[in-house]
Each structure stands twice: as C-alpha cells, then as structure tokens.
Amino acid sequence: MLLEARNLHIGYGDAPAVWDVSFDVDAGEIVSVIGPNGAGKTTLINAIAGLLRCRQGELRFDGADMKRVRAHDYCSHGIALVPEGRRLFTKMTVEENLELGCYLPAARAARASSLERVYGLFPILRDKRQQPAGELSGGQQQMVAIGRALMARPRIVLFDEPSLGLAPTIVDDMFDIISRVRDDGAAVLLVEQNVLKALSIADRAYVLEQGRIVATGLPDELLKQPHIREAYLGV
C-alpha cells in the first residue's frame, strides 16, 4: 500500500473531529471519501497532508511513519495537497504559485518540464501566467491549485472538494483532470460532497459520517446501499 491509515484520531485542541479512521490508497488508485458537510473530511485530508497532527493511530506513506515527519517535509515524501477553497497565494502571479509547487530541490530540477505539463493541461494558465492569482475566475484558480500540486511531482495528490463553488460545466472538466492525474501515474485521494461525481471516477470509496467511516467498498456497491441512496442521492 502507498498510503495506510490505521485507527487515526484527529482533532482541534480538545475537540476531536475524526475517530478511529482506517483506510488505504494504493499506487495508481483513485480513492474517494464522501460524506456530508462537517463529517470531518477536510480534517482527515489536512492530517494526511501534514497540516494537522494525528493524535492517535498510524499514518504510513510508502512505509515511512508520517507521524514523525515535520509538516514541511511531507511534500518531499511525495504528498501534494489541492486544498479546499484553493488557498492560492493570491498576491503572487500564476507562475509564481506554480513555482511554489516545485520549491523542493528534486521538483525544482524538473521545473521547466513540469511547467510545460501544467500549461499543456491548462492552456489558459499560460496566457495568464503573469497575472496575480487572486484575479482569476474560480475555475482558473482551481486549475492553478491543481497545477501547483502537479509541479511537486507527487506520488499522491490529495483533492479537497475540488468542485466546490464551480460552474457545472467546469466541474466535469475538473473530474476529467483528476482522472488524468491518475493516468499520469499519481495516486489520488479525493474528498467530495458531489457524491455521484466522486463515485463515478473512483476505484474504491469510503463514507465518512460524523468523524467515523461508516461504509466502504466499490462505488457500484455503495450506490446500491439504501442508506447511501437516501442520504446522498435523495432516492
């Protein structure tokens, strides 16, 4: 397994947000974590990105014990985050945002080819590369956030609600891009409220409710479960 989480407990201060969560992501997989607002999805993905500390449990990435790794060293292990709400460096240009993605020496050495790849995926960003990222539309900002993650040459990309606040046509494009990221060789962990979309591209999925994993399986199996159909699809 590339990413292994065992009995993770994560919280803010004294308030626990995620209890006893276990899951895996293997190389080349797209794994979706679905669940309602406030279920702890962002907490979970932030902990895997190193932004939050796990209180208990085990977090392993390619065999390394990530609980011992400092926050700014997560990226060097091959983990890249596309955060909720994009969190771009809004005053910096598009290209500078992308360059921050390849800040570490190994990724920096491949700067030129990585930039070509990102501009190939998102040609509009090449035209806007000297503009402050904060001036772009929501969809374009999401492209920058994804591009920034790809610049790090990651082995896994963590997507946190990539469809949030985007127009429906752009949402389809985003999910196409996520599939392409996997096809290009990185594993994907996707956290989404857009359940149908998230399940349609996933190889496996987990359902997170109130900080606990309540169901897991193949997307088709999950879609057949009455609870899932009622809670997320309204049928």
Next chain:
Amino acid sequence: MMPSATLLGQALISGVLAGGMYGLLALGLSLSWGLLRLVNLSHFALAFLAAYLTYEMGTTYHIDPWWSVLLIVPAMFAIGLVQHWIFDRFKVNELASLLITFSFAVMLEVGIQLYWTADYRRFETHYATWSIKAGPFYIPVLELILCLVAGVLAWGTWLWLRKTYVGKALRASAEDADIAAAYGVDHKKLAYLLSGLGAAYAGVAGTFIALIATLAPAQIWAWLGVVFAVVIIGRLGNPLGALFAGMLIGASESIAMAILSPAWAPVVSFSVLIAILLWDPEWS
C-alpha cells in the same frame, strides 16, 4: 511669501536625499512587518546601537566607518537572529511584538545611555561637509552615497523577493504559511534569515546615522513616527515602495519647511499617509 525657484529646487534635492535615510530605516521594518507580521520597534534602537559602535570604533580605535561597517553589519545580523529566537521561543504575534520590541528598544536606550552617557556625540570626518555643485544646487556627498546604498539594497531586496525561490517562499508564507509548508517551505528557517537581514539593514542605516547625524540616546525615538508612515505608504513588505515613500516624504517635508515653516515638517508624513488611506483604505 513664495520662496525662489532655486530655493525650492534645493529643498527638493535635500528632501529627497534626506528621505533616503527614511527609506533605509523603513526597509528592514517593512520586511519583518510585511512578511513575518512582526512590528519591530527596536529597529531604530538597533540602528542607533550601530551608529554608536561606528562612533566608538572611529573615535577610540580610529577605524574608518567604511571598514567598521564590515564588522557591524554581521554583528547586527547576529543580533537579529537572537531577537528572532525570542519571537520564536515565545510564539510572539503581531501585537505582542510591538510590546516586546518596545521593551527591547527601552533596554537598548538605557544601555546606550549607561555606556555613552546622554551627552550629544558627533563623529567628525573630513568628508562630512563635502558637496557637489550642480548648477545653482548643492548635493551633499554623504547623503548621495546613502541614497545610492539605500537604492542598491532596496532594489536588490526587491529582486531577491521576486526572483529567487527563497524570496517567493517568504511571500507565499506571508499569505498562507500552512500551504507554503505543505509544499516544503520551512518558514521558521526563512524567518530567522529575514529577521537577521532586517537587523543588518539597521546596521547599514546606523553607519550613515553616525556619519550624518548628532547622536544622543533619546534620538532613538526621533524617527519613529515618520518611518512608520513611510513603511505603510510604501506598502508592507515592499522594499522599493519603502525607498520611494521615504524619498516622497523627505521631499514633502523639505518643501513644507521651505514654503511654510520648519514647524510644519512633522505634520507632513501623517498628512500624506491619511490622504493615501482616505483615497484607498486597503492601501498597505
């Protein structure tokens, strides 16, 4: 009565050159405030410490300021690191940094007063009064050199922040430190570097203060107001902005003194600041 064009021109030149000192002092302050969210009130005290050290080395050991600066700047850099260790150790935020660095400044003032007394000190050099004559105008050489040095430092720092990975990482961390860290930026290490750099700039400013001004411990506070205005007018974290704002304020003060009276000078910087903030409340 309106002064003559020559007088106004001379006031403009003197003001711009004097503004170079504002810009040089504002540079380090603007960097730590804009990029680390630390407001360093002791920046002026560090500059004066450097000025007194320049004075001491010059008068007691007869070391020329152009040489002593090579010792003082690295020493100030080290002091900046120690200062940052305290910020880091006690997790100092923006407001707390004001209080802590205010106390640093008071302690430095007391220390300076104990060692050098409250007497006025003047470091005499044979080149202090040199000036170049350009048409009807006089350009003081030391101030001109100060402006050139301030210009090189501001421009170099601006390029460093814009063109290097470290500079970009500092700007990114200022906006969102967690996300910058997620891409490998070790903000703590860079913050030490920047704090050291800010103090080193105070060292450069101090050398020129020793050459140009009369030293007294209480002078530490003399530039506080105007340089704060300059930092904000120049936009936090923008080195070139700090320099241009310094020259703008220097020129405005000087012209106000020529047209109205010297008593008006202190009003100018804050009038310009208020006007800018009224025009664009999001300015800084």
